[in-house]
Amino acid sequence: MKFFVDTANLDQIKEAQDLGVLDGVTTNPSLMAKEGIKGEANIKQHYIDICKIVDGDVSAEVIATDFEGMISEGEALAALHPQIVVKIPCIKDGIKAVKYLSSKGIRVNCTLIFSVGQALLAAKAGATYVSPFVGRLDDICTDGIELIAQIADMFNFYSFETQVLAASIRHTMHIIQCVEAGADVATCPLSAITGLLKHPLTDKGLEQFLADYNKLNG
Template identity: 70%
Template sequence: MKFFIDTANLQQIQEAQDLGVLDGVTTNPSLMAKEGISGEQNVIDHYKAICAIVDGDVSAEVISTTYPEMIAEGEKLAALHPRIVVKVPIIKDGIKAIKYFSSKGIKTNCTLVFSAGQALLAAKAGATYVSPFIGRLDDISVNGLDLIAEIREIYDNYGYETQILAASVRHSAHILGCAKIGADVMTGPISAIVSLLKHPLTDSGLAQFLEDHRKVSQLNSN
């Protein structure tokens, strides 16, 4: 499973890249605003800065909601860097835009997916990635992992090449659940990725090793 980080924070992206497990980045206008990035040129420059850090795909979201505007904005984003993936919402004009981008060889990420039917339409339109928001489903007492399982079954039934990008991942249990089900990608905060390192027996075992080493060193020095 690929690991993407969901942020526009360059320090966090660099931290994940340095960890050696980062495969890509997802961003959106809200994440850009959180980092104080505003204005078209500043946003463009920030995307370029992200692409300079990572080796994998970088999702850049359109803010337009009509087909002609999505095409114009998406083509401009795609031209910024070969790693840019155009992120498009699952609306009627969005599906049309995904079909267009697919025909032009432009990678797409169909976002704000909350049902298997939406994911099916995205795959038929040729989306590179589909992003079901599992954390937001959990927020309304719906099991987000069940949606991942449904999409996986449908895609496997018909051999769709669209990759399932589990989005709105909150914690390590989400990541492991997605990995068991067969999600192709997960995207979440750096905290969720680093949390996979944590286990109390690892901590206690390391503490014991270090204590034993200290005792042996003291004996040798005497």
């Protein structure tokens, strides 16, 4: 499974890249605002700066919700850098935009997916990725991981090339569950990824090794 880090923070992206397991980045206007990135020119430059750090795909989200606006923004974002994947919301005009952009060779991440039906429409329209939101479904007492499994099974059965990008990952256990459900990608906070390193037996074993070494070497 691929790891994307979900942030606009360049330091966190560099840390994830240095870890050696990063495959890409997802970000959105909310994450940009959190980092104080304002203005169209600054936002576009920030996407370019992210692309300079990572080797993989970088999802850049449109703001428009109408077909013409999404096309215009999507083409402008895609022109920024070859690594850019245009993030389009799963609404009626969004599906039309996915079809148009993908037919022009522009890769698309169809986001805000909350049902198998939405994922099916996005895949048929040619999306490179679909992004089901695990945590937000869990918030309303719906099984987000089960949706990941259902979409992955559907894509495998019908041989869709669209990848399942599990989004709204809240913690490390979500990552493990996404692996078991068959997600192609998990996009998550850096803390969730580094959380995979943590185990009390690892800490205990290392402590014992160091203690034994110190005994042998005075």
